[in-house]
Amino acid sequence: MPKLLTALLLAVGLPAQAQGTLSVCYDDWAPYVTYNSRSGHSGLSFDLLNEIFGVMHYKLRFQSATQERCLAAALAGKVDIMLFADAEMLPKWQLSRVPMEFWLLAAWVPKDAPPSRFASLAQFHGQRVGWVRDYIYPEPVQQFNGWQKVPIGDAIDGLRQLSARRVDVMFEDVFWTERMRRQHKLQIRMLTPLVAAQPQFLALRPGLAKLAEVLDSELNARIRSGEMDLRYRAVLGVSYDAVRRGDYARALVAETVTP
Numbered sequence: 217m218p219k220l221l222t223a224l225l226l227a228v229g230l231p232a233q234a235q236g237t238l239s240v241c242y243d244d245w246a247p248y249v250t251y252n253s254r255s256g257h258s259g260l261s262f263d264l265l266n267e268i269f270g271v272m273h274y275k276l277r278f279q280s281a282t283q284e285r286c287l288a289a290a291l292a293g294k295v296d297i298m299l300f301a302d303a304e305m306l307p308k309w310q311l312s313r314v315p316m317e318f319w320l321l322a323a324w325v326p327k328d329a330p331p332s333r334f335a336s337l338a339q340f341h342g343q344r345v346g347w348v349r350d351y352i353y354p355e356p357v358q359q360f361n362g363w364q365k366v367p368i369g370d371a372i373d374g375l376r377q378l379s380a381r382r383v384d385v386m387f388e389d390v391f392w393t394e395r396m397r398r399q400h401k402l403q404i405r406m407l408t409p410l411v412a413a414q415p416q417f418l419a420l421r422p423g424l425a426k427l428a429e430v431l432d433s434e435l436n437a438r439i440r441s442g443e444m445d446l447r448y449r450a451v452l453g454v455s456y457d458a459v460r461r462g463d464y465a466r467a468l469v470a471e472t473v474t475p
Contacts (some may be wrong), residue, residue, distance in 0.1 A: 237275045238424075240265065241286035242299035247391055247452055247474050248317045249299065251280040260451050261299070261316045267460035272427065290421070294303040301419035310425035314435040315415035318459050320390040320467070321354060323411050326381050327403040334407040338362060342382045346374035354412035357387050372396060387411055390468075391452075395475035450463045 244250050251261040257278040269276050276297075278339060281289070287305055290298045303311060323334045337360045347365040352358070366383050368374035375393065377383050379402040386393075390406065397404055420428050438444045439456070448456035453470030 226347055235273045237277050238269065238296040239294070240276050240278045240297040240299065241281055241289055242278065243281050243283040243296040245317070246395065247393070249278070251282075252276075260447060264435075264438075264447075269427075270430055271416055271434065272291040272430055274427075285457045290419070292373045292386040293421070296421050296424060297408060298419045300416050301421060302417065306419045306423055308424075310417040310428045311419050312417045312428050312431055312435075314432045314439070315417060315460070316435065319354075319414040319416060320410055320454065320459065321357065321387050321414070322390050322393070323407040324375070324378060324386045324388050324404050325384065325391055325407060326378060326394065327405050329384070329405075331407055334409060337411070340385050344382075346386040348374060348386075353387060353461075354414050356412055372400070375402055375404060376400070390454075390473050394473055398475070406466055408466050412458075412463070413459045413462070413467070 231294075237327050245461050248261040249257065252461070253256050257280070260279065266276055277325055283300065286295065286298050287301075289295045290301075291308055297311075300308065300317070301309070301311065307410050310405070322338070323331075325331055329453055341362040342365050343363050345363045346368045348368045351371075363385075364375075368377070368383075371388065372390075374383065374386050375388070376415075377453050380388050390441065393404075393406070394404065400457070418431075435444070438447075439460075445455055445457045448459075451474060453468065453473045455467055455469050457468075458464070458466040
């Protein structure tokens with residue numbers, strides 16, 4: 217174990233020896249973390265968490281469920297860590313401070329629609345925007361009022377409406393939407409560059425707050441060394457560093473992202 221990490225573990229009161237197993241609940245979000253019956257759990261965040269908690273001498277037991285089920289399990293004390301959480305969901309839990317994941321939001325339009333690139337939200341002035349009711353959009357999108365909101369109950373239904381040109385644009389996740397486009401043969405396309413990026417964090421149950429400090433330290437070390445950016449580029453086709461500093465014009469480094 218690196219000497220600096222050993223010192224950090226001791227500084228926060230964690231012994232440098234086997235600690236046991238922690239349960240992790242997540243809502244499936246490829247390519248960060250996903251599950252299928254053939255290969256089990258996998259993904260960029262799955263690998264990172266196993267590596268970092270392994271250094272802390274913890275084993276992780278992952279379970280995939282809906283966000284609602286994960287939250288219910290967390291509130292009932294049945295899991296130790298919940299991914300993609302926030303302080304409003306779990307006010308007494310400790311949130312990480314360094315993101316492993318981002319909600320990468322892009323403008324999606326019908327395949328034969330005229331825009332070739334995303335320039336600004338103003339280019340959709342007066343247009344019909346598929347607006348998913350349950351989403352809390354990033355602030356610039358949430359506050360823009362120059363379009364006609366078409367309420368959408370389910371995101372995939374919204375994409376079907378977009379494909380059929382019943383709405384003019386939707387602001388959706390880069391990875392999930394690309395996967396849905398292929399799976400359902402939707403006649404839609406993504407405009408570049410990105411519209412916004414929202415960092416994601418995990419929550420650790422009360423009593424595990426010290427682990428968040430080590431996790432954040434390890435992630436920061438990987439950022440400083442360039443490892444996070446290299447991993448993002450290799451696995452996702454995205455620059456972690458560009459996304460984190462809000463340089464969306466340089467965020468997508470591959471012709472197509474990896475869904």
